[in-house]
Amino acid sequence: MSEIKAVICGYYGKDNGGDEALLMSLLQMLPKQVKPIVLSGNPKQTQQRYGVTSCDRTSAFAVLKALKQSDWFIWGGGSLMQDMTSISSPIYYGGLMALAQKQGLKTIAWAQGIGPLKRNFTRWLTKQTLLGCQAISVRDSASAKLLADWELSPLIAPDPVWALEASPVKGLWDLPAPRVAVTLRPHPQLTPARLELLTKALIDFQKSTQTCILLVPFQPTQDSAIATKIASQLPGEHQIITLENPKELKGLFKGVEMVIGMRLHSLIMAAAEECRCFALSYDPKVSQLMSELNLPGWELAQLPENANQISTTWIDYYANGNALDSAQIRSLIDRALMHQELLNQMLG
Incomplete structure (x- = not known):
């Protein structure tokens, strides 16, 4: 089976235990023929920790290069599209998804918690990018309800971290x-x-x-x-x-x-x-x-x-x-x- 390259995008490389657990869950669940390229705030650490190719999420050159090399683009879990903390988060993640779609990559919004979205622009951006996805899964009923209002029918399932394998803690x-x-x-x-x-x-x-x-x-x-x-x-x-x-x-x-x-x-x-x-x-x-x-x-x-x-x-x-x-x-x-x-x- 031929290799598939996929850009994985989320709040990674920021030493947030929850988001790192989402990344590990996604990597655990990816089909074996998929080669991930993970966008990270600390690419060296991400590469060493998970044994994957990683690039700087803030480098336009590195991100564009990753997109050009890839077939798929995946939002990798979490509350990426919400504007409660700041408007920069949905603009960053939505902008990358839109860019990937414009460049012809197939896209997946995976294990998402969508919202809250208080601004008209961020609601519009989220809706447009999701409409262009090949597949969508969400982790809660509130996200599913919001998408239903947009006439989207996502898969709804509990957060992937429920299924993450646990390891013993020394001491x-x-x-x-x-x-x-x-x-x-x-x-x-x-x-x-x-x-x-x-x-x-x-x-x-x-x-x-x-x-x-x-x-x-x-x-x-x-x-x-x-x-x-x-x-x-x-x-x-x-x-x-x-x-x-x-x-x-x-x-x-x-x-x-x-x-x-x-x-x-x-x-x-x-x-x-x-x-x-x-x-x-x-x-x-x-x-x-x-x-x-x-x-x-x-x-x-x-x-x-x-x-x-x-x-x-x-x-x-x-x-x-x-x-x-x-x-x-x-x-x-x-x-x-x-x-x-x-x-x-x-x-x-």
Whole structure:
């Protein structure tokens, strides 16, 4: 079977654990005859980590060269087309997709979380690029509904990271048990006052449960400062754990009883490993996951103003809450593999 070259485009090479997990999931699911060229913020690291050809996502020359060498262009998962954080994201990803289509490449929007799109221009750009795709898959019902309004019928399946293989974490079982992981990230909704509240609640929670707190920066350049600040105030056993390998990041949750998480993929990874999840939502994608899986949690904007109320809720969930059952997890993993079936149909 002849080799197929495909440009893979996403938020890669930025040391974001969730997006790196999406890339690893995609590479795991690609048909063997596909040779990927990954656009990355750190091409050398991406090439070394995954054993793939990679080029600088910010170099117009390198990107154009990759497009000219390729047959396919794939948006590789995540919330690429949304304008909540900035308008630059949809312009970059939509512009590249449009350029690929203009150059005659076949295109796939894969495992996408589309929106929110508040601006008329970004809605128009997203619609036009998706209309030109050979195949589309989305990871949530809100994205599917938006596309249905545009008379598009995407494949809908759970996030591919549900199906990512997990690897053991060296030294994890040497840490005191039981363990609870915390994955916070900076965001305007996580104000200094709310971070202080959560820290006080975490201190009370640890005193009551005698748990070892694992602070896990999913994107160290952003999250480490928060983890360090919390760690300096915790009275009991704790550890800041930074992992580069997405499979190990997922495997971490095999040895954790409960996660308190903002990061979407921390909740997905933890739930997939039968870990209890308590969500702190800063974004519709997290709220959507809470709704679909019936996860307990709060919208950050509606966080209780009393640290005792927060810690009491966590303690009760730690003592009495349940993880997803194995049959539900198996179903989510099996359905996540529908994203692989789509790749096989298009590229196989």
